[in-house]
Amino acid sequence: MQTAIAFIVIFGSLVFFHELGHFLFAKRAGIMVREFAIGMGPKIFGMTKGETVYTLRLLPIGGYVRMAGDDLDSVELQPGYRVGLLMNEDNVVEKIILNQNNQHPNVLFMEVERADLERELWIEGYDEDENLVRYNVARTASIVENGKETIIAPYDRTFNAKTVGQRSMAIFAGPLFNFILAFFLFLMMGLLQGVPTNESLPKIAQVADNGVASAAGLQRDDVVTAIDGNKISTWEDLSQAIQAKMGQAMVMEVERQGERLTFELTPNIVENDKGEKVGQIGIYAARAYEKSPVKAVAYAGELTYETATMIFKAVIKLVTAQLSIDELSGPVGIYKYTEEATSYGIFNLMFWAGALSMNLGIMNLLPLPALDGGRLLFFGFEALRGKPIDRQKEGLVHFVGIVLLMILMIVVTWNDIQKFFF
Structure with a gap:
């Protein structure tokens, strides 16, 4: 239930902010917005305010802002009516x-x-x-x-009546608001949790499954206080002690919720990326944090940049066939990863939501039919030509794009089902 609630909140927030960007900049340009929808398919709930209907729809696979001037929007009164x-x-x-x-x-x-x-x-x-x-x-x-x-909808209030710049901004605003949401989530992490410092406490943030530490009984949030009677004050002290005892039994003292516990374990000997032999017991460091509003802003900017860079690299790998479709995830995969992020606490969940928001924004800007980036590409052609592309031809291209995206979604979802349930 906790995962389902987290998934609904995250998905709803991402879609809401994306469509809110389209909505606000369409209204700013004087475009009539017929409908603001969260979800697709049959309507569950609808409310009319002013000239816009706000709806919640059954299928959690997106949303849309329907602007005046769409093909389905026009009403023609034929002679004889x-x-x-x-x-x-x-x-x-x-x-x-x-x-x-x-x-x-x-x-x-x-x-x-x-x-x-x-x-x-x-x-x-x-x-x-x-x-x-x-x-x-x-x-x-x-x-x-x-x-x-x-x-x-008088013509001056339709989407196509506006300048290329106004239309482009109304479309670009969706991904832009996803970037803003990601930055805001990262900023809240920095303000509430604090900004990670270079200092690492000897506190265990995570215990690897099937590792030496897991087998010995160590748990997340355990604080290591000593190894073989020698005091441990920092994560660097702990790491050096583990390296010194690789392949040898050692006694580790930890503090768990005010209780002193002792464990005996032997670090495994493994090779790192440089081919060097190191000791490993399967634990991950808990970072120390500093609360500073100024540093929180810089931290949010860094996370936004790093996340965007990571996603761009993944897109390049996909385009150059270094990443297969089997490695992509759809709604089922996102649900499972949300479940994992939820288990590690609210700040991990906030980071996951921010990363998803960045991913949604960047993927929507790809110059592919039916995506925001595809529409922006057509606006670019229009600006160069000095006149718009034939609406029917553009509509056909976007229709083909929608069909291909739906096929891709089905394939990715099926792969997710096989990956996580079989």
């Missing part, structure tokens, strides 16, 4: 009602001849006396169909 019109005091249309009967009060009925609901905002047709009439339509007018009300 019978519609009902609700007018305001100035005789301007406030509602256009489709699929409605004569029982609706205060409605003027019209058989549509022509309509412009994007630029000049008017509707023309024949009234019930067969007279040709024309009415202006309000910028905030809505279309009602089968009980569902949708506000019209």
Whole structure:
């Protein structure tokens, strides 16, 4: 249950901040946002505020911000449509009602001849006396169909009406907010836990499975106080003592929750990366931390840079076939790694969330169809050409990209299932 809650909170936060970036910069550019959705698939919950519907959807595989001007957004009133019109005091249309009967009060009925609901905002047709009439339509007018009300989007409030710079920023803002979230999480780690110092305490942060220390009974958070009667004050003292006794039995004294315990163990002799023989018992150091707001900011910047560098290197390895698809992880793998991070405490979980946020931001900026980076690439072509790419061709490219991404997601998820459950 703890892992499930952590996964939902982390996933929800990553998606929320990503879509929040799109949302805020779209609104800043004057673009009408139809829907702000967390998750995909069937709607679980929805709430309308202003001109935007905020929804929570069933499948935890992403989210989206639907802006006015999308292919599915436009409503065309074809000649011959019978519609009902609700007018305001100035005789301007406030509602256009489709699929409605004569029982609706205060409605003027019209058989549509022509309509412009994007630029000049008017509707023309024949009234019930067969007279040709024309009415202006309000910028905030809505279309009602089968009980569902949708506000019209004047062309200047659609995504495609904005400049290349405004559209690019609305798309780039999603990954940007993921980078901001990662930096914030790393900053909170530095402020709450402190910034790691060069000093390492003789405290065990982790015990390797099937190692000498694990077999002897050592546990995480044990503090080593002495080896063979010699006092241990720092991790460097502990490391030197282990090297001096490699292959030989030694007595280790530790403090565990105020209790003094003694263990006998023999360090294994292994070769390090340089081919040198060293002693090893299978324990990892607990770092000492210093609380400083100034250093916490620098620490957050360092972690952000290091995490981004690590992800970029992984992407390069994937592109150059040094990393196979089998090594990638999808939602199942992320859930399992979240479970592992949860077991090591809140700060490990915060770091994992920050790393995931950086990963989501960087992967979304890859110049691939259907990703934010793919859309930015098309905007770049538009800026160079001085005119946009054909919308249908661009849409087809993104559709193919979505299909390929879904196939990749299925393959990666299946690999995760085999890896963790079989």
